[in-house]
Amino acid sequence: MNALVPLPVLLPLCVTGLKLAIGPRLHRLQRFISIAVLGAVLVLSVLLMVAADRHGPLSVHLGDFAPPVGITLVADRLAGLMLTVSSAVTLLVLVYSLGQGMADRDDQAPVGVFHPAYLILVAGVSCTFLAGDLVNLYVGFEIMLVASFVLLTIGGTATRIRAGSTYVIISLFSSVLFLVAIAMTYAVAGTVNLAQLAQRLQEVPLGVRTLLEAMLLTVFAIKAAVFPLAAWLPDSYPTAPAPVTAVFAGLLTKVGVYSMLRTQTLLFPGHRLGDLLMLAALASMVVGILGAVAQTDLKRVLSFTLISHIGYMVFGIALAGHGSISGAIVYVAHHITVQTTLFLVAGLIERRDGTTELTRLGGLARAAPLLAVLFFVPAMNLAGIPPLSGFIGKLGLMRAGIDAGGAWAWALVAGSAATSLLTLYVMAKVWNLAFWRDAPPGAEEEGVVLESAEDDEPGDDEEGNDEEGGGATGSPEPTGSPEPTGSPEPTGSPEPTGSPEPTGSPEPTGSPEPTGSSEPTGSGRAAGSGKAAGSGSDLPVPAGAVVAAGFLGQSITTTKRLPWPMLAATGAAVALGLSYTVLGGPLTTFTQAAATELLARTPYIEAVLGR
Secondary structure (H helix, E strand, O other), X not given: OXXXXXXXXXXXXXXXXXXXXXXXXXXXXXXXXXXXXXXHHHHHHHHHHHHHHHHOOEEEEEOOOOOOOOEEEEEOHHHHHHHHXXXXXXXHHHHHHHHOOOOOOOOOHHHHHHHHHHHHHHHHHHHHHHEOEXXXXXXXXXXXXXXXXHHHOOOOOHHHHHHHHHHHHHHHHHHHHHHHHHHHHHHHHOOOEHHHHHHHHHHOOHHHHHHHHHHHHHHHHHHHOOOOOOOOHHHHOOOOOHHHHHHHHHHHHHHHHHHHHHHHHHOOOOOOOHHHHHHHHHHHHHHHHHHHHHOOEHHHHHHHHXXXXXXXXXXXXXXXXXXXXXXXXXXXXXXXXXXXXXXXXXXXXXXXXOOOEHHHOOOHHHHOHHHXXXXXXXXXXXXXXXXXXXXXXHHHHHHHHHHHOOHHHHHHHHHHHHHHHHHHHHHHHHXXXXXXXXXXXXXXXXXXXXXXXXXXXXXXXXXXXXXXXXXXXXXXXXXXXXXXXXXXXXXXXXXXXXXXXXXXXXXXXXXXXXOOOOOOOOOOOOOOOOOOOOOOOOOOOOOOOEEEEOHHHOEEEOOOOOOHHHHHHHHHHHHHHHHHHHOHHHXXXXXXXXXXXXXXXXXXXXXXXXX
16 A cells, blocks of 8 residues: 555656647547546545555655655655545546636647646645655645646736746745755754654754744745735735636645644644744734725635635644644645635636626626525635534634633634634625625626736737727727727717727717627637726626637637536535535544644654654
């Protein structure tokens, strides 16, 4: 069984090389390979989780080089559970992306960019969960960083490049800090193997050990978006395509939480920075949820709730007790699934109505009841409504806080309760605005322009470039018409010569859009003004018509009849979240055993060092 441990990392990497060798051909085979590989990774993850639960931690030294020289991979209960949840989520997101047409409607980019980058991302996540030393933990982070930048900036729009650049700069800073921390650790302990460090760091002077703990916590807090190191997240994630945003928000931040959980229990038991972690947890919960209350765009609402609920996990790590660690593990598994599901639903809403701006949505409960159900269930789960899994995790954490006692613990219990109530308020606000109320005046049922390949480029609206479909931007000139100088304006048009109509304003009465003002369906050209949804571009287009260039720069379609793979993947994600409730007893038992194993440390050390 130990021989299976490296496969969740090796399979995606090897298949990525195969897919690059095949090139942008055989699309059906490419899609089948991607789904088959992620399905195999899911099966392997389940096997490793079951084996670790029955027989204890599994370890393998690649090349048969013993620590500290060789690469060590370890699968214990915690790693097995994280692998299983992450594999299930990434498989569902891939199916969703195929249904959305993100990976199968371009002749080159899907197989040449999206699929390889996505598989590399999965390999990086698996490497991080299985890493048995700090260097390979760093390597896993860097693999994820490379793939993440490709996925965040895919399509090459200005907004995505800016957001991706911010993400990369912050990630590179944390990577440099991580390297410094690894170098200092090796200097004082003579190894970076986690099992050996668990023994040797206890002999290091207290001040040095505290410095190393602080540096590693800072690195992982940046990765996990813990306040005040989370300012990069709300602007980076919402700009990416819906499946990319979903897997990033649901999974990548939890890799940082996992690393905090692993190092704090294994390397720094009885850590001295517990109070600082409690402060960070409380600040993350409160600041994050207050930020969510202030937002009117669904993606930004979910981004801020993500920061807020990271605080619950840090809460459990900070208390460092058996009940709190168990509750944190439950909440990590719950949050990966629920947060991913909510971002998938946001993508469905954007696909259907062309925007996630709540002030421009309404009536979805009546017009799309299935979509309403797909949102309502994970929203209540995130809010912690009994008996859903969110309630199970929060209850375990709050009980652990009450048992621990102390001012900080009670403050966190109160903050957790307040954050949960405010989360319910935020979800109710989204429900009322987007689903329950009638559609606002002027809202169109046909959908709106999503985004163009020249998103937010300065001067786009003024140029009237016929290649970009200038006639569809709200200006009454036909596509390809010259600048307004010398071109007769339709009667009643209020715009001065050369001044474009503001994005989002209605077309003048009596000036119908000339035939050919937008590209025909299937043309692949942007029909929009170059503005992203939610930033002012709301020109209605017929249902099923090609609108702006989006994922990978190719045209996408808004439609009231959503593709069944998107709905099926989202429904499966909802069911996965509900399964944590149905299996709440076995899940809690498993996480309690995982917490016992983490706090004991001996099973992990013996599995790696053989003594």
